[in-house]
Amino acid sequence: MVVEIEIICVGNELLIGKTLNTNAHWLAKRVTSLGAAVRRVTVVSDEIDEVASVVREALKRKPRFIITTGGLGPTFDDKTLAGIAKGLRRKFAVNENALKMVKKKYEIFLKEGKIEKVELTPSRVKMATFPEGTKALRNHVGTAPGMLASVGETSLIALPGVPPEMEAIFEESVTSMIKKEAGKCVFFEKSIYVDGLMESNLAPLIDQAMHNNSGVYIKSHVYGESRLRAEGQGPHIELHFSTTAEHRTVAKKQLDRAIGQLSLLVQKSGGRIRSAA
Amino acid sequence: MVVEIEIICVGNELLIGKTLNTNAHWLAKRVTSLGAAVRRVTVVSDEIDEVASVVREALKRKPRFIITTGGLGPTFDDKTLAGIAKGLRRKFAVNENALKMVKKKYEIFLKEGKIEKVELTPSRVKMATFPEGTKALRNHVGTAPGMLASVGETSLIALPGVPPEMEAIFEESVTSMIKKEAGKCVFFEKSIYVDGLMESNLAPLIDQAMHNNSGVYIKSHVYGESRLRAEGQGPHIELHFSTTAEHRTVAKKQLDRAIGQLSLLVQKSGGRIRSAA
Numbered sequence: 135m136v137v138e139i140e141i142i143c144v145g146n147e148l149l150i151g152k153t154l155n156t157n158a159h160w161l162a163k164r165v166t167s168l169g170a171a172v173r174r175v176t177v178v179s180d181e182i183d184e185v186a187s188v189v190r191e192a193l194k195r196k197p198r199f200i201i202t203t204g205g206l207g208p209t210f211d212d213k214t215l216a217g218i219a220k221g222l223r224r225k226f227a228v229n230e231n232a233l234k235m236v237k238k239k240y241e242i243f244l245k246e247g248k249i250e251k252v253e254l255t256p257s258r259v260k261m262a263t264f265p266e267g268t269k270a271l272r273n274h275v276g277t278a279p280g281m282l283a284s285v286g287e288t289s290l291i292a293l294p295g296v297p298p299e300m301e302a303i304f305e306e307s308v309t310s311m312i313k314k315e316a317g318k319c320v321f322f323e324k325s326i327y328v329d330g331l332m333e334s335n336l337a338p339l340i341d342q343a344m345h346n347n348s349g350v351y352i353k354s355h356v357y358g359e360s361r362l363r364a365e366g367q368g369p370h371i372e373l374h375f376s377t378t379a380e381h382r383t384v385a386k387k388q389l390d391r392a393i394g395q396l397s398l399l400v401q402k403s404g405g406r407i408r409s410a411a
Numbered sequence: 412m413v414v415e416i417e418i419i420c421v422g423n424e425l426l427i428g429k430t431l432n433t434n435a436h437w438l439a440k441r442v443t444s445l446g447a448a449v450r451r452v453t454v455v456s457d458e459i460d461e462v463a464s465v466v467r468e469a470l471k472r473k474p475r476f477i478i479t480t481g482g483l484g485p486t487f488d489d490k491t492l493a494g495i496a497k498g499l500r501r502k503f504a505v506n507e508n509a510l511k512m513v514k515k516k517y518e519i520f521l522k523e524g525k526i527e528k529v530e531l532t533p534s535r536v537k538m539a540t541f542p543e544g545t546k547a548l549r550n551h552v553g554t555a556p557g558m559l560a561s562v563g564e565t566s567l568i569a570l571p572g573v574p575p576e577m578e579a580i581f582e583e584s585v586t587s588m589i590k591k592e593a594g595k596c597v598f599f600e601k602s603i604y605v606d607g608l609m610e611s612n613l614a615p616l617i618d619q620a621m622h623n624n625s626g627v628y629i630k631s632h633v634y635g636e637s638r639l640r641a642e643g644q645g646p647h648i649e650l651h652f653s654t655t656a657e658h659r660t661v662a663k664k665q666l667d668r669a670i671g672q673l674s675l676l677v678q679k680s681g682g683r684i685r686s687a688a
Binding site for chain 1: 423424425426427428429430431432433435436437438439440441442443448449450451452453454455456457461465468484485486487488526532533534535537538554573598600609610611612613614615617618621628630631632633651653
């Protein structure tokens with residue numbers, strides 16, 4: 135069974151187009167490579183009610199994991215954990231373990247002479263204020279800990295928005311959880327590039343190859359200046375083959391078979407296979 | 412009143428982390444610059460039921476506009492319009508105006524000697540198969556037309572996933588619709604950069620400046636290797652000020668006032684303003 139994951143990104147900077155959502159891209163790639171499947175990505179603003187709504191909506195779809203990014207820091211606009219608490223209808227209070235993690239960071243700063251004393255100001259305690267009954271995840275790159283909540287069959291994980299912190303907590307605490315669920319499933323992909331055929335001419339050939347190779351997904355991507363150019367001159371069409379299987383060798387064999395069949399169909403129709411990646 | 416917009420991006424390539432979602436970024440930036448506000452971005456797979464669900468969910472929130480990207484092409488996996496038809500419970504049939512647009516493209520290819528005759532194959536007719544009661548939007552860059560549907564108070568717009576085509580239809584047909592609704596509203600933003608203070612020390616200063624400058628939103632962004640570095644050495648904190656106002660001069664004055672006040676607070680706390688953008 136496919137391990138389904140939803141990603142929720144919290145941050146006004148994403149909704150005003152200030153920041154490109156590289157976190158969603160990184161997570162999607164990583165989750166896929168672990169053999170699980172991202173079913174949905176949702177981006178919402180830094181508002182408690184928005185976060186609460188989107189968390190509740192995602193939980194209703196019962197994915198195995200929900201991963202949020204952003205909104206764990208010390209400033210007023212970091213509202214993800216308050217939003218999750220509201221969404222889960224849980225109390226929002228200081229998590230002792232998270233507070234220890236935060237305190238430890240400032241003790242390191244003290245040793246390094248970066249601060250004069252360890253003060254747990256309200257802004258710093260804020261980073262350790264969690265929905266009740268959740269677990270803190272160590273952030274060895276930054277200050278704000280991540281969070282793990284179990285809600286029915288779903289593990290809800292909150293990661294920071296600063297990319298190296300998000301990635302570090304994911305690798306340290308989340309990768310193993312997903313891998314355990316996904317088992318031996320592997321995602322396999324391979325691309326070939328086609329010249330001399332329009333996408334609309336490729337369409338029925340793709341249908342045929344898909345029909346003969348169940349389990350393999352084939353998607354065409356038009357590059358270059360435009361689809362018009364590709365339709366007219368055909369220089370920029372990628373055919374992307376992918377599959378998820380329990381064994382590496384099975385997956386590879388399935389893809390190679392589909393690629394071989396579609397390549398033949400393309401050549402019979404006057405197209406050229408430009409290169410294989 | 413704020414003109415609210417939701418963006419829905421359709422495409423497995425986004426969910427497997429193959430493609431970075433630059434379309435959502437471009438649209439969010441453009442929509443914000445027109446004085447409207449993106450409330451949510453949702454990414455879903457190339458499945459009719461997924462598209463139907465996400466469209467229905469978005470319509471329930473009654474945004475003024477919903478803009479979808481992707482899934483308008485000739486191949487089997489281009490299912491956005493079928494999904495919208497299902498979501499709106501409308502028939503899915505050939506749109507005569509869209510078919511004329513598609514036909515015209517192939518007549519151009521014929522003239523250019525790229526094809527030998529104009530054949531409206533099923534894959535090509537597919538690009539002109541629309542939910543009933545909707546309008547085709549001209550695509551002067553590519554082949555597949557965009558779509559406009561009116562659903563209650565919401566205008567639902569479907570754009571292609573190929574970036575130059577998406578941008579071209581947006582500029583030709585959508586910009587004026589949004590501008591008309593947003594009226595004279597303008598979005599204004601300005602950043603300053605802070606050295607020598609931790610984000611957790613900045614937090615209460617930001618609170619104070621926000622309190623004294625209603626309508627101005629101030630968000631801190633930590634750059635560099637990590638928040639830890641920024642917490643420890645403070646070299647990479649951006650303070651981003653933004654507001655939406657009816658007049659350019661009013662917006663500018665509001666931002667300058669907030670920047671002046673927060674700069675003073677930062678300096679009083681021992682921080683340095685590194686540069687102003």
